[in-house]
Amino acid sequence: MDRRAVLRGGAGAAFGALALTAVLDGGTPAEASDRYRHLSEFKMGDPVRTREEYPWPGHLTREERRNLEMFDVADFDVYSHQDWDRFDESHDQDVRVHWPDGHYTDGLDIHIEDMKAQFLWAPDIKIEVHPVRIAKGNFVAVTGVWEGTFTGPMPDGEGGVIQPTGKPFALHMCTIGVLNKRGVMEEEFLFFDQLTMRRQVGLA
Template identity: 45%
Template sequence: MKKFTFFLSIGALASLLWISCANPNPGGGDWKAKADSLQAKLDQYEKDQQQMNTYLTRFDSLDFNFYSHQLWDSLQISHANNIVVTYPDGHQTTGIPTHIDELKPMFVFAPDTKITAHPIKFGVGKYTCVVGEMEGTFSRPMPMGGGKTMPPTGKKFKLQMCTVGEWKDGKMVAETLFWDNAALMKQISQ
């Protein structure tokens, strides 16, 4: 009887093995198609991550090199010609030349202005979000409008700013900027 049970068990095991080999996916469906679909999703994810890394690297160059050193002609590397930029007070400019006109005044009263760090940067899809740390010294008169100026105090400032960028074809087509002007004025005033 023990031999019979042993042979019956071996037979049942062999049958299960044969059935499982004959039908590798007993739950139905095509496991190869599912694997191919997952691979395609992984490939797309890796491609998207590579593109995002390109955008974030380009943004580092934009802030650390082009902005900090006032290399305005180089903005065309990262900005579309008709970029729409929204500033903290809500006004907008369209195009690189008008964007540059908005950036230059900071360097009039604080010519050593520079972006020193990007402590936070990430993105998803066509959007990036970068927090920058801007530093400088109020060392020259600040134009106040109407021919008036504010005398320099020699005080240093450190200000966090945030840029949300929308990208298309490797360039920013829209940029939304955030920083606290009141905090800047508090740091540099008498």
């Protein structure tokens, strides 16, 4: 159904469409009206500063909603609190993870070690905001705000370390996941601007 077309068809049709929207999305017609009026006028600022999030998308299947909820838990609770033993709740043991520079790794153990390495130089890393959430079938995509402070030695990839500058970073990131039949990621694509991060912490 084209909700916007129905809304232009008169008050009765509009209320009917809003009632249907409310049933499908979980809410009252008034809440649905407010939600879609808000979206038609909404332009997001910089969520790094504003902490804004779009409302959850409508017409989600039960599985799609579960997948988005899983992503919130994986970032807000598991990753941000370094609860590594819980990563199998969202990742397959044989997960392939693609990084921004083009390389990829195979296996959950390797992925966890890569994430642990991030906390060596920024122990306070966290993701607390998902500005945009999208789910379709077994595909899920979320944007996030990745932030922390460069307070620990950073491995330089050549056996040495870069001394911390004490400067914070906060930047946009995006994760796209392909889920298997068990509802966990079998493939993950990570995107963030490493140059922006290095500039913020004083390394570029």
